[in-house]
Amino acid sequence: MESAADRSMAGWSWLRPWLLGLTGGIGALLFWTLMAFWLKGGGGVISRLPTPLAVGADLLAYAQGALWRDLAASLQVFLVGWIVGSVSAAVAGMAIGRSRVIGAVFGPIVEALRPVSSIVWVPLAVVWFGFGFTSKVFLVGLAVFLVVIVYAIDGARRVAPDLERTATMLGMRPLQKFRALVLPSALTEVLVGARVALMSGWGTVIVAELVAADHGLGAHLIAVQQSYDVSAVMASMACFGLAGFVMNAIFSRFEQWLLPWRSGGAAR
Amino acid sequence: MTGRLSVSHVALALLGVAIVIAVWQGTIAWYGLARIVLPTPFEVASTLAHLFASRSFWHDVLVSLREFLLGYAIGGVLGVLVGTILGERPTARMTVGPVIEALRFIVPFAWIPLTVLWFGTSLTGKVVLVAYAVFFVMVVTTARSIVTVDPTLTRVGTMLGMGPAGIALKVHLRAAAPGIASGAKAAAALGWIAVVAAEYIGASAGLGVMITNASMSLATATVIAGMIVIGIIGATVSWLVGRTTAAWLNY
Numbered sequence: 001m002e003s004a005a006d007r008s009m010a011g012w013s014w015l016r017p018w019l020l021g022l023t024g025g026i027g028a029l030l031f032w033t034l035m036a037f038w039l040k041g042g043g044g045v046i047s048r049l050p051t052p053l054a055v056g057a058d059l060l061a062y063a064q065g066a067l068w069r070d071l072a073a074s075l076q077v078f079l080v081g082w083i084v085g086s087v088s089a090a091v092a093g094m095a096i097g098r099s100r101v102i103g104a105v106f107g108p109i110v111e112a113l114r115p116v117s118s119i120v121w122v123p124l125a126v127v128w129f130g131f132g133f134t135s136k137v138f139l140v141g142l143a144v145f146l147v148v149i150v151y152a153i154d155g156a157r158r159v160a161p162d163l164e165r166t167a168t169m170l171g172m173r174p175l176q177k178f179r180a181l182v183l184p185s186a187l188t189e190v191l192v193g194a195r196v197a198l199m200s201g202w203g204t205v206i207v208a209e210l211v212a213a214d215h216g217l218g219a220h221l222i223a224v225q226q227s228y229d230v231s232a233v234m235a236s237m238a239c240f241g242l243a244g245f246v247m248n249a250i251f252s253r254f255e256q257w258l259l260p261w262r263s264g265g266a267a268r
Numbered sequence: 269m270t271g272r273l274s275v276s277h278v279a280l281a282l283l284g285v286a287i288v289i290a291v292w293q294g295t296i297a298w299y300g301l302a303r304i305v306l307p308t309p310f311e312v313a314s315t316l317a318h319l320f321a322s323r324s325f326w327h328d329v330l331v332s333l334r335e336f337l338l339g340y341a342i343g344g345v346l347g348v349l350v351g352t353i354l355g356e357r358p359t360a361r362m363t364v365g366p367v368i369e370a371l372r373f374i375v376p377f378a379w380i381p382l383t384v385l386w387f388g389t390s391l392t393g394k395v396v397l398v399a400y401a402v403f404f405v406m407v408v409t410t411a412r413s414i415v416t417v418d419p420t421l422t423r424v425g426t427m428l429g430m431g432p433a434g435i436a437l438k439v440h441l442r443a444a445a446p447g448i449a450s451g452a453k454a455a456a457a458l459g460w461i462a463v464v465a466a467e468y469i470g471a472s473a474g475l476g477v478m479i480t481n482a483s484m485s486l487a488t489a490t491v492i493a494g495m496i497v498i499g500i501i502g503a504t505v506s507w508l509v510g511r512t513t514a515a516w517l518n519y
Binding site for chain 2: 117244
């Protein structure tokens, strides 16, 4: 008796999330537009809120101009820092995770450094390396290092004891054991950590560029802020969001392809 | 993992600290570094002692803490509220979810210039920023913890004659509490860093202002001392949140 209705419901139910999501998106834009007009009349504390259209226009103008140069500069800082941070965390993590003594000597130091976000290091990096590329790479590398090291230590320690005993029984030398057991386990975790570190590394790029504003998206953001151009500020914020989204999507795909058995647990 | 702290562990940890201090001192001696590049550990310690004795330092600490606490309270309460609604109602989740996902990718730090334009260097700007940072962490963790609550619990609630509101408050929120608590801890760390970062860009007082000013005048010992203070406060705040939520969860 309910089969016909059910079937038509089932046929359309895949559309529901899309329609509702679209409604939500349009609703948010509508609310934003109304707020913009209301605030223009002097209704609230925020003096200038541009309409979504104005921000979109600024985004287009930026995309036709300096956006690609700025994006390339920011991405370069990010990628170099991310690779340096991940590689050094992999090496340090395996040493700390595999050697009892190194772990006991340097583990507590890493633990003491970890709660201090790399963003707190910005003023010191400026003193040490000035406002240039090195300074930003140092900060991003540190941010990524502090995240990835936890995963690297965990991965290096997590080798199943059975496998280790089997390897010993098979007469594998320490170096062979390292290559066959420790390295794969640790590097898997390093990859997972490297994805988790994407956002904190990207956030660090933003702060570093806001403070040491010479090149990149953050420098542009500060420049338009200093000319009180609110819609251009919002347009470059959108660029940061889009870039973060694209990087996250690319790396999730990459991780799914490389470590299919892990990607479920690592999805954030 | 750190259940049993043996003497040798403590000794090796102290050896680690000694190595760091030796390398620190050694670098200064070897390269003949000036104090403005890298002060000695002793100088940092004495600067720290000076700071503790000065009034303006405590003023900065209080300013930063107040910005953090207000923003954390506002963002936390709103985040758990909205997260509960999104977790309970699939329709709400499908409608608002995509907007929240999109905004989540604009990390709080990217908002700093805008908050300066909108609110100047006032307290409001930082409170809004911290609330924004905390809100998104709490919405996402709350909604996810509620969605993953064991459906058997919901059925038990229904069987006991509870309405949807009763189930949401008495069953779902309790079952989701561990997830929400770990979110609250992560949000505290992020919120504290957001305060410091916001103070770099536009503020008149606070620990972030203190260390950027010190960095501009090359008072590196003050920069490092300030970093230590910021780190200790951040760790303490996370620890307190963890402790409080653990005590509250322990019923």
